[in-house]
Each structure stands twice: as structure tokens, then as C-alpha cells.
């Protein structure tokens with residue numbers, strides 16, 4: 001991890017993090033379904049592509065065609081980047097051996113080969129689900145995240161929040177391993193008021209960062225984080 005920053009491409013959030021993610025660090029976006037994890041991750045890659053960087057998106061959930069449809073819907077034309085500087089890899093999360101090999105062996109090789117500076121794994125929680133015991137999951141994930149940190153790239157992983165605890169990921173593991181943790185969640189003032197989306201930077205190694213809870217909106221074309229506003 002160097003001291004240099006890499007803008008995520010989400011203005012308000014970059015401000016909350018003192019200018020962006022630390023280069024060569026691992027960031028976890030934790031939230032329940034629909035909180036925008038995939039959208040944030042795509043915007044992170046979009047920023048990279050616009051800066052001429054090479055990017056890899058590992059998808060364990062969405063099929064490539066659906067993902068491309070969603071990207072197109074956002075008014076973002078990736079045809080010029082596809083398989084040149086943007087590589088989308090769909091992994092079947094039900095095939096443990098295949099997913100395991102591809103994530104642990106092939107991904108690091110591909111990152112080096114194309115000199116990728118931004119990598120997304122969405123959602124990493126589906127990969128974590130594949131391990132049979134908590135002990136192997138922990139050991140394997142520590143090794144994997146350490147390995148990613150040694151590569152010359154910045155990694156964003158998404159993780160499903162625990163069904164009963166929106167502050168924790170399903171396996172309560174990635175928040176310890178990642179350098180940066182951003183929590184995305186739904187908030188309501190009372191049961192009868194509208195639901196809002198709000199985020200906080202819960203952890204950021206080696207950085208002064210905001211600890212405030214800030215509202216954000218998923219719009220047609222982009223995510224907006226209102227770092228100057230309050231949730232209610």
C-alpha cells in the first residue's frame with residue numbers, strides 16, 4: 001500500500017476518504033441487496049477506464065450480458081474498452097473448484113499480464129460461501145487478500161450484509177481483512193417514513209477519514225454521495 005490515492009470516481013465519497021482509496025489497497029463495500037454495491041463498483045471501474053487504466057470485473061452474480069445491459073442503461077458506452085482495457089469475467093459460484101482456481105490462480109496472473117490497476121470482485125460473499133468450514137474460509141481469505149495486496153492494483157470487493165445485522169458482512173470476515181470498509185445501508189427515521197440510502201466509511205487504514213453518515217442516491221447515470229448533507 002503506497003500513500004498515493006486513487007479516486008473512486010464518486011465525488012462525495014472520495015472527499016470523505018481524503019481524496020480516494022489508497023493505491024494497492026483492498027476496499028470492501030458491504031450492504032444488503034439493492035444498496036448499490038454493483039453500481040458503486042462499476043463507477044470505480046468507469047473512473048479508471050476514463051483515465052486510461054486497465055480494469056477487471058469478476059462477476060459471481062450477474063451474467064455478462066445483463067451487466068452490459070445495466071452499463072448501457074447508465075448511458076455508458078464500453079464497447080471501445082471491452083476486452084482491450086475492460087475485462088469482464090463471469091464465474092459460476094456453484095462450481096467451487098473452478099471458481100477457486102480462477103480467483104486464486106488465474107486472477108493474479110491476469111492482473112499481471114494486462115497490468116490491471118483496478119479490480120472488482122462482485123460479490124466476494126458468494127465466493128466466501130463456498131468454503132466448507134469457518135476455519136478454511138478464514139485461512140483461505142487471509143491468504144487471498146494478502147496475495148491481492150501484493151499485486152500492483154487496487155481492489156474493490158462487494159459483500160452481502162448479514163440478514164440480521166446490516167453492519168456486518170455475512171461471514172464477518174472481510175471487514176477485518178480489507179484496508180477500507182464502506183457500509184451501505186437503508187435508513188428510516190421511523191417505520192412510517194421514507195427509506196433513504198446512507199453510507200459511512202467505517203474503516204480506512206493509514207488515513208484520516210470522515211466517520212459521518214452521509215446520504216447517497218442512485219441515479220440513472222451515476223451514484224451521488226452528498227458529503228455536505230445530513231441524513232435527516
Ligand SMILES: Nc1ncnc2c1ncn2[C@@H]1O[C@H](COP(=O)(O)OP(=O)(O)O)[C@@H](O)[C@H]1O
Nearest residue numbers: 031032033034035036037038039040218219220
Ligand atoms: N436507472 C436507475 N435509476 C435509479 N436507480 C436505479 C437505477 N438502476 C438501479 N437503480 C437502483 O439501484 C439499485 C440496485 O443497485 P445495485 O448496484 O444492483 O445494488 P446491489 O449490488 O447492492 O444489490 C436498485 O434497487 C435501484 O434502487
Ligand SMILES: [Mg+2]
Nearest residue numbers: 037038039061
Ligand atoms: Mg450487486
